[in-house]
Amino acid sequence: MLTKPSSLTLAGVTLALTATLALAHGDVAPQAVDTAGLPAVGEEWLTENPYRAEAAGQEVWAKAVAIGDSGYNQNCARCHGLGVVSGGLAPDLRFLEAEEFGDEWFIERFRFGYTQNGTTKMPAFGELLGQEAAWAIRTYIETRPDTDQIEELTGELTALRDQLVAMAKGGEGDAQAIHDELTEVAGGIETLSGAPVADSIARRAALILEAGGDNAYHKAAETLTIGLSAAH
Numbered sequence: 561m562l563t564k565p566s567s568l569t570l571a572g573v574t575l576a577l578t579a580t581l582a583l584a585h586g587d588v589a590p591q592a593v594d595t596a597g598l599p600a601v602g603e604e605w606l607t608e609n610p611y612r613a614e615a616a617g618q619e620v621w622a623k624a625v626a627i628g629d630s631g632y633n634q635n636c637a638r639c640h641g642l643g644v645v646s647g648g649l650a651p652d653l654r655f656l657e658a659e660e661f662g663d664e665w666f667i668e669r670f671r672f673g674y675t676q677n678g679t680t681k682m683p684a685f686g687e688l689l690g691q692e693a694a695w696a697i698r699t700y701i702e703t704r705p706d707t708d709q710i711e712e713l714t715g716e717l718t719a720l721r722d723q724l725v726a727m728a729k730g731g732e733g734d735a736q737a738i739h740d741e742l743t744e745v746a747g748g749i750e751t752l753s754g755a756p757v758a759d760s761i762a763r764r765a766a767l768i769l770e771a772g773g774d775n776a777y778h779k780a781a782e783t784l785t786i787g788l789s790a791a792h
């Protein structure tokens with residue numbers, strides 16, 4: 561009879577601490593992640609990312625990166641940093657190896673969070689967001705580019721951006737040449753996780769030009785502008 565009330569009290573303390581942490585980091589309620597379009601993974605939690613291009617193909621991989629982008633930035637960025645560049649509040653997740661060892665560690669934390677001496681340092685996400693969201697976020701995290709490299713490329717990327725801005729306003733320019741240069745730059749940018757392809761702003765801008773359509777120059781320029789300002 562004594563154990564029940566005391567464990568309830570403990571739960572109350574934990575809740576109070578969690579609430580304090582919630583205040584410290586803003587709204588902690590996990591934001592649902594729409595994983596429509598990703599292959600279902602099943603009930604059993606995997607220990608290795610199923611959405612890598614080697615395993616699932618290019619298209620699934622690209623979809624996972626896009627879904628993981630919004631899932632991460634809504635649920636994880638307030639502690640682990642925008643674009644996965646840590647401001648020191650929590651570990652920098654870009655360095656987690658993109659292989660089974662890193663995956664196991666990732667999924668353990670994702671599912672159960674981390675509590676130290678009764679204080680929730682990181683909330684558990686497993687039950688609330690589910691496995692597809694977990695691996696999409698994992699895929700986004702491991703494909704972050706090395707921001708130091710982007711910074712070194714600032715001059716070149718800014719020049720390409722400026723050409724695209726001029727072209728968006730009707731000026732002359734060689735879209736194919738710009739596309740090819742962006743693709744070449746993108747190919748030289750690496751991840752810190754060891755994942756083979758970095759989802760850099762150069763890659764994104766090249767893909768926008770490849771897709772074409774109205775506003776492609778403007779959208780590609782904007783992607784570069786936002787990315788360049790984030791790199792500083």
Ligand code: HEC
Pocket residue numbers: 581585632635636637638639640649650651652653656665666667669670674681682683685697
């Ligand atoms: C309230 C802040 C907070 C939020 C929100 C948060 N984390 Fe964490 N996370 C932490 C802290 C603090 C640690 C360090 C815990 C420790 O000491 O092991 C951590 C550790 C981790 C680790 C282990 C990293 C390592 O190098 O050991 C992973 C993986 C991780 N978090 C993923 C995520 C993901 C994915 C999300 C979003 C779905 C997320 N976290 C949301 C605070 C947070």
